[in-house]
Structures are given as C-alpha cells and as structure tokens.
Amino acid sequence: MLKTRLKRCFYLSKRLAWALGELQVLFLFCVFLFLLLVIVFGMFLLFLWQCFCLSIYICYSVMYVPLISSFDPWQSGLCTCPSKLTFNPYTGCDHSCIYCYASSYIVGFNECKPKKALLERLRTEAPKLRGEIISLSNSSDPYPRTEQYTGLTRRCLELLVKSNCRIQIVTKSNLVVRDDDLLKQVPSTVAFTITTDDDKLAKTLEPNAPSPSQRLSAAEDLISQDIPVSVRIDPIIPFINDQPQKLVKTLAAIGVKHITCSTYKAKADNWKRLSTTLPDVAKKLEPLYFKEGERVGGNILLPKELRLKILKNVRDIAAAEGLKFSCCREGLERLNTESCDGTWLLKN
Ligand code: SF4
Numbered sequence: 154m155l156k157t158r159l160k161r162c163f164y165l166s167k168r169l170a171w172a173l174g175e176l177q178v179l180f181l182f183c184v185f186l187f188l189l190l191v192i193v194f195g196m197f198l199l200f201l202w203q204c205f206c207l208s209i210y211i212c213y214s215v216m217y218v219p220l221i222s223s224f225d226p227w228q229s230g231l232c233t234c235p236s237k238l239t240f241n242p243y244t245g246c247d248h249s250c251i252y253c254y255a256s257s258y259i260v261g262f263n264e265c266k267p268k269k270a271l272l273e274r275l276r277t278e279a280p281k282l283r284g285e286i287i288s289l290s291n292s293s294d295p296y297p298r299t300e301q302y303t304g305l306t307r308r309c310l311e312l313l314v315k316s317n318c319r320i321q322i323v324t325k326s327n328l329v330v331r332d333d334d335l336l337k338q339v340p341s342t343v344a345f346t347i348t349t350d351d352d353k354l355a356k357t358l359e360p361n362a363p364s365p366s367q368r369l370s371a372a373e374d375l376i377s378q379d380i381p382v383s384v385r386i387d388p389i390i391p392f393i394n395d396q397p398q399k400l401v402k403t404l405a406a407i408g409v410k411h412i413t414c415s416t417y418k419a420k421a422d423n424w425k426r427l428s429t430t431l432p433d434v435a436k437k438l439e440p441l442y443f444k445e446g447e448r449v450g451g452n453i454l455l456p457k458e459l460r461l462k463i464l465k466n467v468r469d470i471a472a473a474e475g476l477k478f479s480c481c482r483e484g485l486e487r488l489n490t491e492s493c494d495g496t497w498l499l500k501n
Contacts, residue, residue, distance in 0.1 A: 220274050224288060231449060231482040234494045237286035237321070240275075242306050243267055246293040248325055248362040251430050252388050255292050257422040257451075265297040267305050275309055279316040286496050287313060288321040296326035298361060310335045319499045323385070325362040327371035336380050342498040344413070345372050346385040350400040354393070357430060369407065376408040383495030384409050386467065387481060388417035390427075391441065391455065392434050395463050398470050405474035411495045414467050415481035416460050418452035419443075449484075457484070464488055 224239040225232075245265040246255065256262035268274070289295040295306045310332055313320060319340040322329055329336075329343055336343070345368045349355050352364040363371075372382045384404050389395050404412060419427075419442045428435035446453045454460065464480050468488050471478040477491035491497050 219278055220268060220271070221278050221282075221287060224291060231484050233482075233486050233489075235286075235492050235496060237288050237494075237496060238282075238318075239288045239291045240309070241268065241290040241292050242271060242295055242309050243290070243293050243297055243299075245297075247297045247299060248294055248359055250325075250359040250362065251426040252358065252390065252417055252423050254418065254420060254423060254452075257420045259292075262293075265293070265299055267303065271305060272308055272312070275312050279312045279318075282313075282316040282318040284317050284319065286319045286321060286499060288323060288494075288496075291323060294324050294326060294362075295322060296324045296328040300326075301328055307332050307335070314338050319496075321494070321496050321499065325359060325368065327363045327367040330371045330374050333375060333378055333380060336375075337378060340499045342381045342383065342495060343372070343375055344383045344385055344495050346387055347400065347404075348386060348388065349394045349397070350403060358393075369403065372404075372409060373407045381498035382409050383411035383413060383498060385413045385415070385481070387413060387415040389414055389463055389467070390417040390434070390438070391459070391463070392437050393431070397467060401467065401470045401474055401476065405471075405476055409476065410498055411477040411479070411491060412467070412471055413479050413481050413493060413495055414464055415483060416455050416463060418449075418454055418482070419446070420452055454483075461485060461488075 221238050221240045224234060224237045243265050244267075245259060245262045246253070247263060247265040249263055253262070289306065289309070295309075300306050310320070314335050320336065320342075322336070322341070322343045323346070324343065325346045347365050347368050348358060350365050350369070352366055355362070355365050372384070376382050386394070386397055386400065389397070401412065417427075419438075424435075424442075427438075441455055441459065442453045445456045447455070447457055455463075460483055464483065464485060465488060468478040468480075468490070472490070477497075479489040479491055479493040479495075480486070481493055486493070
C-alpha cells in the first residue's frame with residue numbers, strides 16, 4: 154500500500170515538474186514575444202519620428218532658407234570680392250562646361266531646375282533689400298537654355314527691380330539682352346564669361362552655351378544702351394586659352410571696361426571631363442597640376458609662379474588697351490587694378 158502511494162507521489166511530482174517546465178518555456182516565450190513587439194513598435198515609432206523630422210526639414214528648406222544670401226564662394230579663403238548678395242534662380246546649369254566647378258558640389262548638376270517656390274519666396278525677400286549689390290548668379294547661370302521658355306529669371310528681375318537694389322548679372326548667355334529694359338531701370342552691370350573668341354573651341358569647352366560671337370554681340374548691344382559690361386576670362390587653361398591678346402583687343406574695341414581672369418582649378422570631377430575631352434592637353438597639364446601644383450582647399454592650382462606669369466601677361470595687355478584688370482581666387486590681388494568682380498561698374 155505504502156509502496157503504491159509512494160509510486161503515485163513520485164509519478165505526480167514528475168508530472169508537476171514537467172508541467173512547471175512547460176510553463177517556464179511558455180513564460181520565456183511570452184517574454185521574448187513581448188520584447189520583440191516592443192522593439193518592432195519602437196522601430197516603427199522611430200521611423201515615424203524620422204519621417205516627421207524629414208518633412209519638417211524639407212518644408213523649412215523650401216519655405217524658410219533664404220533665396221538671397223551673402224556671397225560666399227564655397228568659403229574660399231582666396232576670394233577678394235567686395236561684400237554683395239547672391240541669388241540663384243536655378244539649381245544646376247545646362248551649359249555643361251567641361252571645367253565647371255559647381256558640378257562637383259551638386260548631384261545631377263546638368264539637370265537645370267528652378268528653385269522651389271521661387272517667385273513666392275522672392276516676393277517675400279525682395280522688398281527687404283536695402284540698396285545691396287545682388288549678383289545673379291554665382292553657382293549656376295541665370296540664363297540656362299530653359300530660361301527662354303520659362304522666363305523665370307526675367308520674372309525675378311521684375312521683382313528685384315521694384316526693390317531697392319543694384320544688380321550684377323554673371324552669364325554666358327546672350328539671352329540677357331532680352332531683359333535690357335529691366336536692367337536699365339536700376340544700377341546694373343553684366344559680366345559675360347568669355348573664355349575664348351574661337352567659336353569652335355568654345356563648343357568643346359562649353360557645349361551648350363551660346364557661342365562667344367553671340368556673347369560679344371550681346372555685350373556690344375548692352376554697352377550701346379549704357380549698361381556697363383565686364384568680361385570674365387575664366388578659366389584660363391594653359392595650352393588652350395592662355396594667350397588671349399586678340400580677345401582682349403576685341404573687348405576693348407567694343408567698349409568693355411573690365412576683365413576678370415582666373416586660371417583653371419582642377420577638381421576630381423572637372424579634371425575627369427577635361428582629360429576625357431582633351432586628352433592631349435591633359436597629358437601636358439597633368440605634371441603642372443598634380444606634381445608641381447598648389448593645393449588650396451579642395452582645388453589644385455597651377456604653380457604660383459606660372460599663374461603669376463599668365464595673369465601678369467593678360468594684365469599688361471589689358472592695361473595697354475585701357476582696360477581695368479583683376480584676378481579671381483588666385484592669391485595675387487597685387488595684380489588687380491580695380492575691385493575684383495567688376496561691381497565697381499555699378500552706377501550708384
Ligand atoms: S555656365 Fe557656369 S555653372 Fe553653368 S556649366 Fe558652365 S561653368 Fe558651370
């Protein structure tokens with residue numbers, strides 16, 4: 154009898170231990186499930202929070218980051234420009250110049266897009282101007298090919314002209330002549346970039362920009378209307394356009410008052426384009442830039458002595474033709490005969 158009872162007790166305790174073991178497993182499983190749910194839910198909340206922050210950031214960028222800002226060319230310590238504001242109606246540029254610097258900062262730079270809510274934002278910002286110099290544009294051309302259909306830069310100029318400001322246009326396009334009526338209403342000046350007077354060479358260097366001949370006749374047209382013009386021979390690339398005597402003489406003959414020069418600054422992305430497009434020239438340039446050159450910020454410049462020689466030569470030609478001269482981001486301000494960006498031409 155006792156033996157049977159003991160057996161039964163033993164059997165029951167075994168069952169109990171088994172049941173307790175099962176419960177423990179079940180309990181651990183529930184804890185695991187709970188933790189998993191907490192983690193998944195936490196990640197979901199984190200995702201929602203990130204979406205929320207991103208949308209706030211996008212709204213802020215579009216609506217509140219000012220379109221008009223202080224000119225600060227990528228915080229270059231070599232910039233000697235007088236204080237001015239800058240405004241780019243477009244992001245990106247479709248002129249596709251092989252030496253373009255801005256393309257290394259903006260992904261998809263060749264797709265030219267107007268700034269988001271451009272006119273709405275400018276309507277808020279333009280009335281706050283107090284006679285400052287505003288430069289259009291320093292990161293991308295204000296007259297890309299698309300401008301002839303959108304007319305956005307013209308509409309921006311209409312708003313700026315109503316405000317109290319002085320305007321400098323920096324462009325490679327003759328389309329600026331379309332807006333001469335607006336430019337005549339305020340102190341304004343136009344800086345054409347003309348790297349060469351050879352239309353064929355320009356087609357290689359600046360495939361989608363209007364030809365130098367078109368730019369020169371646009372410059373002549375504006376000068377005849379009393380809108381002062383300066384010209385940027387920028388960039389000067391050895392073996393390509395470092396002997397611009399003929400161009401400088403032409404500029405003087407049509408009444409250009411000032412030239413700004415700057416030598417080519419190699420960056421990974423523009424060097425890739427240059428060496429693919431002009432492999433023979435690139436072979437000659439390679440040691441000058443990558444062995445003897447000077448690294449400044451993210452750029453590689455020609456050796457200083459060579460820059461001095463090239464720029465001094467252009468300055469002397471300019472002086473002989475009665476033109477003011479300056480160089481841009483070279484560390485050679487001593488060569489300048491006027492403020493570097495040609496804004497001295499603005500009538501006050
Ligand atoms: S015009 Fe200026 S911004 Fe446009 S591609 Fe040429 S260098 Fe770049």
